[in-house]
Amino acid sequence: ENYHYGRPYLDGIVYRVINDQATLIAEFEAGTLHSVGLSATDLPRFRSDPRYRDYIQTQNNFWLYFIGLNATRPPFDDVRVRQAVSWAVDRELLAETVVKDTRIPAKGPIPPGLDGHREDLVGYGYDPEKARQLLAEAGYANGLTFEVHMANSDVNVQLFEPIQQMMAAAGIRMEIVLRDFSAMLADTTRNAIDAFYASWGADYPDAENYLYPLFHSDNFGAGGNRTSFSHPEVDRLIELAQRTADRDERIALYHQIEDLVLEQAPRVFLFYGQTWVVTRPEVRGYQLYRIFNADKMTGIWLAE
Incomplete structure (x- = not known):
């Protein structure tokens, strides 16, 4: 409540470490992850997928x-x-x-x-x-x-x-x-x-x-x-x-x-x-930053 940037929209964020990229993508498509980084192998498929191509960000x-x-x-x-x-x-x-x-x-x-x-x-x-x-x-x-x-x-x-x-x-x-x-x-x-x-x-x-x-x-x-x-x-x-x-x-x-x-x-x-990230359609307010410590995740919320 007293966070100096103002109260975040979300009560918390869970970060999961998944080393295998194929598993990471499978979990995202199953809906158990809200965002993933895309590799060079994944990027063409997601760019051409009408379900996700409008939810890709790059920086x-x-x-x-x-x-x-x-x-x-x-x-x-x-x-x-x-x-x-x-x-x-x-x-x-x-x-x-x-x-x-x-x-x-x-x-x-x-x-x-x-x-x-x-x-x-x-x-x-x-x-x-x-x-x-x-x-x-x-x-x-x-x-x-x-x-x-x-x-x-x-x-x-x-x-x-x-x-x-x-x-x-x-x-x-x-x-x-x-x-x-x-x-x-x-x-x-x-x-x-x-x-x-x-x-x-x-x-x-x-x-x-x-x-x-x-x-x-x-x-x-x-x-x-x-x-x-x-x-x-x-x-x-x-x-x-x-x-x-x-x-x-x-x-x-x-x-x-x-x-x-x-x-x-x-x-x-x-x-x-060059970072590429895709989010689920319900994710709102997601933004990529050039420096990792600038990303406070305070402006993200999930649409109903």
């Missing part, structure tokens, strides 16, 4: 999806090897054929919608020959093998099997290791694995939230810098940006930081997130 969110490369352990302690892996992924093709409208190809760490995002940023394209050249320069003329660790999910397997083939065209043998996600994060905190697939979402809507946690040497491990990346100039520019009040000057610093991060390639930037 580009501030999630960044990437492969982290441990910059302190061979082979990724060599910047040329890190760059080669970034050149070995065709993000555009993956967006067209695998993740489709649920992801946007990423060129750098700053997502669209934030000050500092550049639509004209070039980033890494798909160039397996350039990747092979860089590997040869780094002493891997006969190719490279590494493991990439990730959460155990069908969605991840569907994404990374094509990436495996792309890597192979560049002379890179990437082995997929499916893990419990918490155990994998613990290993990244201990600096115990060479490469991992994960994502990062904003706690507040500023590009600094993607630069200081992920790339400053203060934040090794659980602080966000799970690739153990360290670069004195990146640290200096981040600290300068944090002290800079002028918006234009701060954005210019963000661009310098982003350019250096791209050159050093401690992460393979894959996608920015």
